[in-house]
Amino acid sequence: MAMPIVLNSLTFLCVLAVLVAGQAEGRHHDPDCPSFSCGPLRNVSSPFLQASDPPGCGYRSYELICSDAKAAIRIDDATYYVSSINYSDYSFWVVAADMGLYNSCPLPRWNRPPSRYHDGMEVELEPRSSWQACFLKCSREVKNNATYIPVACLSTNDTYVYVLTGYGSILMEYLEPSCGYLAMIPWPWDSPGPWCNKPQENASYADVVKSMRIGFAVRFPFRYFRRSTSIKECLIRQFRDLSQDCSYGVKSCVPKILLVDGAFWYCLVDATGFGDYALSIIPFVFWFVKWIAVLCRFVLAPLVVLIFLAHKYWKTRITIDAVEKFLRMQQMLGPMRYAYTDITAITSHFRDKLGQGGYGSVFKGVLLPGNVHVAVKMLEGNPNCNGEDFINEVSTIGRIHHVNVVRLMGFCSEEMRRALVYEYMPQGSLDKYIFSSGKSFCWDKLAEIALGIARGIDYLHQGCDMQILHFDIKPHNILLDNNFVPKVADFGLAKLYPRDNSFVPSRALRGTIGYIAPEMISRSFGAISSKSDVYSFGMLLLEMAGGRRNADPNAANTSQAYYPSWVYDRLTQQDHVGEIFAHVYTEMHELERKLCIVGLWCIQMRCQDRPTMSDVIEMLEGGIHSLQMPSRPFFCDEGHNHAEDTYHLSSELTEISEDMSENFDV
Template sequence: MFHENFESSEFLSLIPAVFKAEMHFPACVEDYTGLNSHFQLIFRLSIVVIVVIEIVQLVIVLLIIGRLVLAPLALWTFLAHKFWTIWSSNDAVEKFLQAQQSLSPIRYAYTDIMAITRHFKEQLGRGGFGSVYKGELPGSHFVAVKLLSGNSKCHGDDFISEVSTIGRIHHLNVVRLVGFCSEGSKAALVYEYMPNKSLDKYIFSSNRYFSWQKLNTIALGVARGIDYLHRGCDMTILHFDIKPQNILLDQSFVPKVSDFGLAKLYPKEYNVVSASAARGTIGYIAPELVSRNFGIISHKSDVYSFGMLLIEMASGRRNVDTNADSSSQNYYPSLIYDKLGYKAEEEIKFESFEMNEVEKKLYLVGLWCIQIRPSDRPSMNQVVQIEGDTDHLELPPKPFFSWSSSISRTLHSDNTATTQLSVIDEDDSS
């Protein structure tokens, strides 16, 4: 290699000498051109020969430069391009795999659940289906781990099937399922952590926490989340347990529908849902979930629960007061209806206050949603489309309130407890 480079450099050093000799040759010939025509011909031929020689030399120089400079440069350029292409391809695949991993819930071992929660050190709450603990994933990502109780039916293949479907739900107003655990009798759900906890912590406080505009924004967010469950997924997801405790708030107080322990998935073409295992929370449960005489079970059952939620958000008090003496005092929506219709009886005493426009809208929409017959209720899509102008929002027919108040006095032992009701199946002939 060294010898080859030396010969190349030696050859290059001869080029200037040859060039000078070629340039002196026509000058010498030119001195004799005036003697005869024979020398003039030689002069012209010499010019042609010199031009050819110069062209050949230029080609040789370019070939040498191409070999010593351009070839390595082209090689390095090709290798750099090849490396960049491979790296970009791998990076795109890695990003895709990470995105897929973030879209799908992770299946954790029970030992992982124990590590995430630090052996269930910090309890966030307790419900009818288990306890919720605060956990931390690598990277300081906080999660809420719901450990299902032993008597929960959310186990086996049905549990995995529902988790895989709900785990792919990605909507601003639906809490994200990060992962799950199912090992024998042990089952857990890992959700994104909501630092501001649930809506009931704020709407039932003695001092109103949210402005009317913020309350309206929260209500609209909840409606969008439920509407997405009904229409935005491959299958219709019926929540069956819409209530303030199941509306979580993130760091910016954006509402997210949570707790799918009672949720059922049905193909969109199904208009009638089996009521053989319908459940809900007293005070929010739709009448058709109690008896088929009120109508069929459908997405309108969630609409009813949402209507009850709206009225509680507007009033700042629970709809059902088990300590009240009379049914009229026991069931607050009936008082609200009378106030909106200006048909209050003399014996009913209202607190004197002016009704805000947003408050009035929440009440009106809520009363439309809690109509006894499901066919009289709007869909969640219609609720979302209702604008802020309440002048064109009419007062709905007065719902039949007595069934709710009587059921609540009989069965409502705890406002926040979830109660399973025995429901008449649609297939029964009775």
């Protein structure tokens, strides 16, 4: 609250000062002040005035002494003739009035030292040129200094007079100890230039005398010069000064560049014609606000960024510490922990890439001693792979020992670099065989693989201390060893729940489109439970039996586009629901019919209509004659024998799944 009050108070004072100063200085532009003639000069106006002008017209220091032939002005204690006035560049030309009385060895009458400011106040009647010829009187002769030009005609046996030409304020800074200031004459302003014309190099005393007889230019009052310029002219002058400052070096250039927008405020106030008080207070307020902005930009903003980064690092550190604490406890119970350098050596610097999963890349490696082949999954650093998921996977697979579940042999965790070391499955994943005509299994082997998968899933549901829900059963996640024994893999999506807990929180909803149970999309189909894995397994069984993906819009016959609907129509007739006809027995292999019937039981739309994985194992182990056909699933329209409409219904369900999948980690 204090800062806004201070700024508002300063703003009020600035506006008040501008108004008062504008009224006080506005009289210099009073139209009642007439122009006048003075000697050879015509149409003379402000800043000049004559003795008869009313008060407030012009500047008192610029009063002209007029006669029929001459126009003179007093500067300090000397009189100068005004030969011309140039209102375009705000200067007038003067020549010493008694110059003609001098002999051949004159001394300038200007006795003001070459300094543009005295005690911080502006000096009026200032020479236009910054280059000057300074006369010095020395008590000793100056030798070995070429810049000191001797003036023999003004020197005596006891004193020595020299003249120096150059930039006025610099000349007075480096005087010889025995020398002092005597007089000065500005160098003539006789041609266009940014400020002045430099004197000739090695100018002689004769050249200085010549310049004294020519005269020099005197600038208008700075206040008049300031108010008489337009915004455009003021900005040109400001940026010209900026380029001049930058020519002197970086130290003087950088501050001007950082605050270059101050020139616009300065020129805006300048062009309004307000007085000196306004131009001194308003820039001060502006620079104060400007430096506050600079402070916020270069100090507070980086500080905020650093605090944010420190906060992020602190949160990451907490996650890492939690992972480390868990892993220290896990070392005594679970798989072996490896360093990242060990992982690099095991994979031969990640040379042999096996594939890309949803959680990272998989590389082939070798464990020594023994030359045991392993698959190393490098978890990529993304929001889907946080410390919680990593702990979940290690704790889940680390406690599992089953012939049909992939074994975790080791892991690595060094800050955000994490890896999982699995037993290597040389035959790859199941999808390479069931969707390929060149790599197919006989029906006995296919049924054996299906039974092994069912036993692995049932072990996850019933064989552990906690119920493990996989949520991503599909052919790609079923790996085969050397003997084609199936193993359920990829527990990146697995979750642990008590066996008696039938309710699963919505944040656990994950999976792959085409295998997701209906209740994972809409709770109207039932609660999410282990029956969700049963549904995914049923879709897998049907793909194994059909040797194709369940949904194939490019099928030659549109009735076969959706395989579950098509095979259901092959196994049943509309007027004899639940019976299997003799001609079907001759067309389909017995194990094919078994896989299809069990798969159709598993994909019932309502979860309570599906069997458990233990029931599924009994079905697969039993004979075909003991199986009954299930009810037609929701996606199968009971009014049609063909699957064209049911495929469209399935497509709509798939579209709904895709819309809902943004809530899942697919």
